[in-house]
Amino acid sequence: MSEFLVRAVAEGEQRACLDVLAESLHGKPATDEVWAKMAPSWTAAGKFAAFDEHGAPVGIASSFDVELTVPGGQKLVTAAVDGVGVRADWTRRGILTTMMAVQLEDFAARGVPLAALHASEAVIYGRFGYGAATFGKGVSIERPRARLRDGVGRTGEVRFITPDEAVERVPALYHRFEGARPGFVSRPPAWWPGFFERVVKGDGGYRVAVHSGPDGDDGFVVYQTIDARDRQAPERGAILDIRELHAATPQAWAGLWRFLLSVDLVSEVSGRGRPLDEPIAELLTDPRAVNTTEIIDDLWLRLVDVLAALRARSYGTAEPVVLEVHDKQLPDNNGRYAVGPDGVERTSAEADLRLDVATLSSLYLGHGLFSDLALSGRVEALDEAAVARADVLFHTARSPWCGTFF
Structure with a gap:
């Protein structure tokens, strides 16, 4: 198995990494003219790449920071993941999994509470904790x-x-x-x-x-x-x-x-x-x-800091529910959260509903219902009455929408 190293992209390596992304998406390397236009938006900051034993990039995971509006109007710093790809001759070797893990750890270390992306394929990013949150x-x-x-x-x-x-x-x-x-x-x-x-x-x-x-x-x-x-x-x-x-x-x-x-x-x-x-x-x-x-x-969301994200949004009028959240990539998020119109706290109380972080991320902005996902088994109802309360708490008057590609 060929060895690779995932590290931050250094200044001067951006164009080679952009070419890797283009190739992974069946595009062409950037011409000098195209690169001149892309360079101001394709900085080294926020990029991690996989490099082969010769130092050539073979995979890329890129992001930049934006502010995302959450229910209630507060704006949270969010890592906008704008370019993820692995060169075709290096796939199926764990490169994507490693890059996504390093990227998530960087978001958590920087205190970024949310991450978001537009998925090229709907089956890829759920395993990294992302859920489809806007349509x-x-x-x-x-x-x-x-x-x-x-x-x-x-x-x-x-x-x-x-x-x-x-x-x-x-x-x-x-x-x-x-x-x-x-x-x-x-x-x-x-x-x-x-x-x-x-x-x-x-x-x-x-x-x-x-x-x-x-x-x-x-x-x-x-x-x-x-x-x-x-x-x-x-x-x-x-x-x-x-x-x-x-x-x-x-x-x-x-x-x-x-x-x-x-x-x-x-x-x-x-x-x-x-x-x-x-x-x-x-x-x-x-x-x-x-x-x-x-x-x-449209937008796939990932709660990087579950407590901070839950505390930032507003909720409808219903009795609180206790959510038990499981997060394989960021275990600090594992635990129970009492969610109600007056706020959110970690708790040791018995859970009403159990779900993974990808499912919670998909419900966070107000699209979809806990009750629908309970039917499919994505939400485990330990207290059946809590499902309807969660629907009311997380409901938003306007459908969530991103409206920006990145």
Whole structure:
């Protein structure tokens, strides 16, 4: 069995590690031009890699710190895991397990209470304590049928901005939305060059439009149009595909949708990863013009410090429950926690419910029900009455949503 060493990435090793990540995801090594654009977002900080006996990287686990809004509005420092991969000729040797263990130990040592990622495969990260905590829906709107109700979205104006203007203005605008709902994450300065600027200044034909209301700019949308015509349907309009849409107020949100649904020569408006509770159909006289095309897992969450995370969020009105939590990777989290509307404490009392940290992580932001997971055996009910209480305690009025890729 070949030997490998997992250690922190040193300055100057980032590009080689990025190439390993690209190869593991069936991509190509970064050209000089691509690397010049990626370098500001791909720093050595927060990266651990596996190196072979010659010092070449063969695996990478990367992260950077953000703030994530939890139920009740508090923002917790969260490690955003943005790149994990192992070179194909080095898989099945324990590299991923070792890197994830080293990464989690680093988060715990730094006092980071949460970690989050977007999973390339849904079967990988549960064994490291991550659970799917936010979901998104795909929508497809039949543009010719999409007539808006009278007065919807008419209180502001929408205008295009250039790519340079978008790079300059949108980060500050996005900051207005942070904390809007559970699951929302901040976008630190290093995020924008790699994940936003490359898109709006790239060759994908993306447009950026900004909504302005009484208090100035209060929403934006990034989209592209895709030609859907062919020989059988030369009259078919384009598909307007939304990459992201954010608004600070309901009026700005409605105004942006009014704009999108009024673009000429468009047959369909589509978007992926929209909030599960986004009421697009309520804007229209014919709600059947809106079709949900998919429901997909979005943000996977990991409680690194269970006590700190549980104490940070708010709870509904119900009698407390005692949760017994099991965590194989971070055994300091093992134990029982009394959770109620007045706070959270470790306790020696008998457990009402028993679950592992991945299951608790998936329920933490308010998506899903303890009662549903009890049916599947992921939550063990030692007191049947406690299941309904836990549902009430962890419920949130708004569906958790992330809305940011990393």
